[in-house]
Amino acid sequence: MATAELVLGLLHNGPAHGYDVKRGHDAWFPDSRPLAFGQVYTTLSRLERDGLVEVVDRGSEGGPERTVYALTPQGREHLAHWLAEPIQPALGAVDEMVRKVVATIRTGEDASAFLARQRSSHLRRIRELKAVESDSDSSSWLVRDYMALHLDADLRWLDNALDRITEQKETSR
Amino acid sequence: MTELALELIRVEYAYRRDVALRGVSLQVRPGEVVAVTGPSGCGKSTLLHCAAGILRAQAGTVHLVGQNLAELPEADRTRLRRTQAGVVLQFGQLVPDLSLTDNVALPLLLEGHEREAARRAALGWLERVGVADDAAATPSELSGGQNQRAAVARALVTGPAIVFADEPTGSLDTHAGEQIMELLLSSARVGGSALVIVTHDNLVAAYADREVRLRDGVIQHEVSLS
Amino acid sequence: MNLRTLIELARPRSSTDRRRMALLVSAVALAGAFLLAGQRVARHSATYLDGWEQSSYLAEPGLRQGVVVAAVLMAGTACALAFQALRLGTAARDRRLTTLRLAGATPNQVRLVGAVDAGLGGLAGGILAGPLYFVLAAAVQALPGEARVLPAPNYLDLLAWPVAIVLLTVLAAIAGRSLRRGLVTEPTVDPAATGWRTKYLVIGLVGLALIVLSSMVFNLVTIFAQTAGVVLAASGFAPLAVARHGRRLGRSGDPLKMLAGARLLHTARPVGRMLALLVFCGGVAGVVMAMAVDLQATSGGVIQDDPFYLTGFAFVGLLALFAALAAGVALLAGTADDLLDQRRQLAALSVFGVGESQLLRSVRRRLTSTVAPAITIGLLIGGGLYSSILLRAEYSSSGRAFVVVLVGAVTGGLVAWLVAAAAAFLLRGQVREAVDPQNLRSA
Ligand SMILES: Nc1ncnc2c1ncn2[C@@H]1O[C@H](COP(=O)(O)OP(=O)(O)O)[C@@H](O)[C@H]1O
Ligand SMILES: [Mg+2]
Numbered sequence: 001m002a003t004a005e006l007v008l009g010l011l012h013n014g015p016a017h018g019y020d021v022k023r024g025h026d027a028w029f030p031d032s033r034p035l036a037f038g039q040v041y042t043t044l045s046r047l048e049r050d051g052l053v054e055v056v057d058r059g060s061e062g063g064p065e066r067t068v069y070a071l072t073p074q075g076r077e078h079l080a081h082w083l084a085e086p087i088q089p090a091l092g093a094v095d096e097m098v099r100k101v102v103a104t105i106r107t108g109e110d111a112s113a114f115l116a117r118q119r120s121s122h123l124r125r126i127r128e129l130k131a132v133e134s135d136s137d138s139s140s141w142l143v144r145d146y147m148a149l150h151l152d153a154d155l156r157w158l159d160n161a162l163d164r165i166t167e168q169k170e171t172s173r
Numbered sequence: 174m175t176e177l178a179l180e181l182i183r184v185e186y187a188y189r190r191d192v193a194l195r196g197v198s199l200q201v202r203p204g205e206v207v208a209v210t211g212p213s214g215c216g217k218s219t220l221l222h223c224a225a226g227i228l229r230a231q232a233g234t235v236h237l238v239g240q241n242l243a244e245l246p247e248a249d250r251t252r253l254r255r256t257q258a259g260v261v262l263q264f265g266q267l268v269p270d271l272s273l274t275d276n277v278a279l280p281l282l283l284e285g286h287e288r289e290a291a292r293r294a295a296l297g298w299l300e301r302v303g304v305a306d307d308a309a310a311t312p313s314e315l316s317g318g319q320n321q322r323a324a325v326a327r328a329l330v331t332g333p334a335i336v337f338a339d340e341p342t343g344s345l346d347t348h349a350g351e352q353i354m355e356l357l358l359s360s361a362r363v364g365g366s367a368l369v370i371v372t373h374d375n376l377v378a379a380y381a382d383r384e385v386r387l388r389d390g391v392i393q394h395e396v397s398l399s
Numbered sequence: 400m401n402l403r404t405l406i407e408l409a410r411p412r413s414s415t416d417r418r419r420m421a422l423l424v425s426a427v428a429l430a431g432a433f434l435l436a437g438q439r440v441a442r443h444s445a446t447y448l449d450g451w452e453q454s455s456y457l458a459e460p461g462l463r464q465g466v467v468v469a470a471v472l473m474a475g476t477a478c479a480l481a482f483q484a485l486r487l488g489t490a491a492r493d494r495r496l497t498t499l500r501l502a503g504a505t506p507n508q509v510r511l512v513g514a515v516d517a518g519l520g521g522l523a524g525g526i527l528a529g530p531l532y533f534v535l536a537a538a539v540q541a542l543p544g545e546a547r548v549l550p551a552p553n554y555l556d557l558l559a560w561p562v563a564i565v566l567l568t569v570l571a572a573i574a575g576r577s578l579r580r581g582l583v584t585e586p587t588v589d590p591a592a593t594g595w596r597t598k599y600l601v602i603g604l605v606g607l608a609l610i611v612l613s614s615m616v617f618n619l620v621t622i623f624a625q626t627a628g629v630v631l632a633a634s635g636f637a638p639l640a641v642a643r644h645g646r647r648l649g650r651s652g653d654p655l656k657m658l659a660g661a662r663l664l665h666t667a668r669p670v671g672r673m674l675a676l677l678v679f680c681g682g683v684a685g686v687v688m689a690m691a692v693d694l695q696a697t698s699g700g701v702i703q704d705d706p707f708y709l710t711g712f713a714f715v716g717l718l719a720l721f722a723a724l725a726a727g728v729a730l731l732a733g734t735a736d737d738l739l740d741q742r743r744q745l746a747a748l749s750v751f752g753v754g755e756s757q758l759l760r761s762v763r764r765r766l767t768s769t770v771a772p773a774i775t776i777g778l779l780i781g782g783g784l785y786s787s788i789l790l791r792a793e794y795s796s797s798g799r800a801f802v803v804v805l806v807g808a809v810t811g812g813l814v815a816w817l818v819a820a821a822a823a824f825l826l827r828g829q830v831r832e833a834v835d836p837q838n839l840r841s842a
Binding site for chain 1: 212351375376378379380381384386388393394396397398
């Protein structure tokens with residue numbers, strides 16, 4: 001999770017309170033888990049320690065929620081660097097679904113019943129994602145599309161896997 | 174209990190060499206959206222053609238809005254199909270010589286409606302599916318997406334009890350495909366038509382209330398999605 | 400590809416395929432027989448002096464050349480017919496050629512298959528041409544003297560026959576190679592539908608003006624000017640009339656008429672050209688008809704006994720009939736092509752109850768509603784023009800000629816209607832293939 005870099009990104013358009021940073025994050029990713037206040041403030045103070053952000057106004061009462069943060073030149077550079085770097089393909093990160101399928105087959109459970117249940121639940125989730133009306137200038141559909149297409153990929157992998165297993169059974173019989 | 178829009182009981186169909194359906198039973202309630210999925214060659218199109226009465230089931234029965242297709246005389250069967258079933262294919266179903274309006278009016282004209290009334294109804298549907306501006310154009314002058322819109326209008330113009338769609342988005346890009354799917358769903362909802370969509374695309378299947386999965390001519394599973 | 404593979408690929412498979420091949424072979428055989436007849440007449444050198452009874456068409460060198468020209472014209476028409484048969488696509492053949500292309504055959508290899516396919520037809524036709532010619536010649540020998548326009552066959556014909564076989568095979572192969580079937584998988588789109596009308600209108604008007612102007616003067620040139628005028632007017636107006644007819648049908652509330660009309664509207668030019676040919680053939684027949692009436696009236700009934708004229712009329716009439724037949728087959732082939740190109744769309748209509756019988760009816764309407772009027776109009780024009788010449792020459796027979804032409808035109812139209820209706824029946828294979836649900840499968 002690149003929370004630090006995201007916070008830098010949220011400060012990109014100008015100085016902001018910790019509260020604004022949290023709100024901005026939740027607007028960017030309405031379908032993901034909201035960012036906790038605690039996480040925002042620990043991240044901001046870590047970034048301040050590293051010289052990537054600086055405090056530009058402490059407010060009259062001096063409480064943390066009044067503090068206004070801004071990007072430093074190093075912070076801007078760090079953000080640009082992060083955006084310019086392609087992410088590593090997540091090799092070897094085996095999903096829970098893969099573990100379940102392998103376990104289902106190894107324990108001799110009914111794989112096609114598993115397929116039916118998994119298709120049902122994945123298709124429902126895709127349906128929910130598609131059902132959300134996206135307001136025109138939001139970017140949230142990007143995230144929903146990403147999730148829907150990944151669920152689609154899961155299902156295709158599952159179809160393929162179970163097809164091959166059925167074929168193997170048929171030929172070995 | 175209201176009668177089913179479609180009921181297939183142990184339907185079988187074999188081509189000269191391949192057995193395409195080996196006893197498929199299926200029920201579709203009025204207004205229900207059912208996705209028929211499965212790998213290519215598993216018999217999806219054959220199932221759809223049998224259900225729509227394009228092919229005659231070799232064994233088993235097909236009931237369309239409660240009527241047994243096999244027991245009806247040819248003329249009645251045709252009329253039933255014409256008024257109660259709409260069909261949308263992947264592409265190339267509109268008559269190239271006719272304007273979109275005439276294409277959409279065709280089922281009504283065959284039903285014996287007055288030409289002007291039929292054209293008016295067709296225009297109304299073209300407007301609803303968003304191609305009213307191209308009503309006078311012929312299919313070859315328009316894009317695949319626009320043609321599919323007109324095909325949706327033609328399938329729904331008679332107010333059928335059920336619409337059959339065979340890979341309706343198969344030759345469109347993702348965005349145009351989504352638009353057609355939404356159009357199909359909303360149009361079917363307006364008229365209360367049931368919808369049977371044949372597809373191998375999970376993103377299309379996800380629109381349905383129920384998934385029927387076919388494999389080698391038999392139903393592998395049926396799951397509710399709503 | 401070796402020859403065996405080629406022949407295997409070119410071999411007809413479906414029953415429609417075989418009918419197409421049968422048409423091709425018969426047309427080539429006819430062409431061959433006419434060619435053989437032509438060379439036989441050309442080699443003929445006997446005159447009256449030989450003392451045995453023979454037709455003056457053979458005896459007089461000038462007329463003899465006319466017979467040779469007529470035979471070559473007949474052969475040419477038969478060749479045109481064969482070409483139409485070649486063009487006739489069938490769904491099965493089309494699919495085969497398309498898959499051949501997809502399997503990686505080069506355009507040249509596909510053309511080669513086309514050449515072998517046509518060449519085989521040419522070969523078979525050429526082989527059949529010999530027996531056909533001998534039967535024809537024998538039949539002619541049985542006719543009364545003046546009608547015996549073919550000399551008895553002799554041994555040199557046996558040498559000409561193999562030459563004809565080679566010639567026809569090569570010609571057919573070249574024609575088969577030049578076709579584009581299988582190379583372009585998309586149905587051809589009509590070029591811009593606008594603009595052509597004015598051009599055709601002008602052509603038609605020029606023709607009409609020529610007819611009118613030439614009727615004002617009265618001399619030998621008249622007949623040629625009027626012929627040219629009829630040709631121009633027919634080629635100009637026929638496509639316009641077809642388009643108009645198509646539009647009118649298209650506006651009707653009957654969906655089958657609508658389908659027929661829309662197709663006519665989109666094929667107005669090729670259909671119009673063939674109809675113009677039919678009008679012309681009808682015109683020739685009309686002239687012959689009026690001329691026969693005239694001769695009979697002026698010669699006081701002698702005409703029946705004058706085999707010279709009768710033979711001449713039969714000749715011209717046969718030529719016109721044959722050309723009309725070729726035009727009819729071309730129309731039929733065009734219709735078959737349409738059925739092939741639109742098979743997916745037509746199959747999709749089957750859900751609405753537009754099945755085989757409805758489609759066949761629509762096809763029949765397309766053919767009958769164009770062919771019958773064309774023949775009638777042609778007969779009226781030809782007969783009418785000739786009769787009007789009689790009228791102005793103040794021959795007493797003009798009135799009778801008008802009546803006969805009128806009756807003849809109606810009868811001719813009726814016969815043409817029947818022939819077109821019967822011909823539509825020939826397309827039932829194509830119609831069945833067009834509505835086959837298999838066409839609905841996506842690729
Ligand atoms: N016209 C036909 N002739 C012969 N076999 C066919 C024909 N149509 C379909 N088949 C066969 O029937 C099976 C099912 O085909 P189809 O219903 O088109 O499957 P799907 O639509 O799921 O891809 C396939 O094995 C196919 O090869
Ligand atoms: Mg299919």
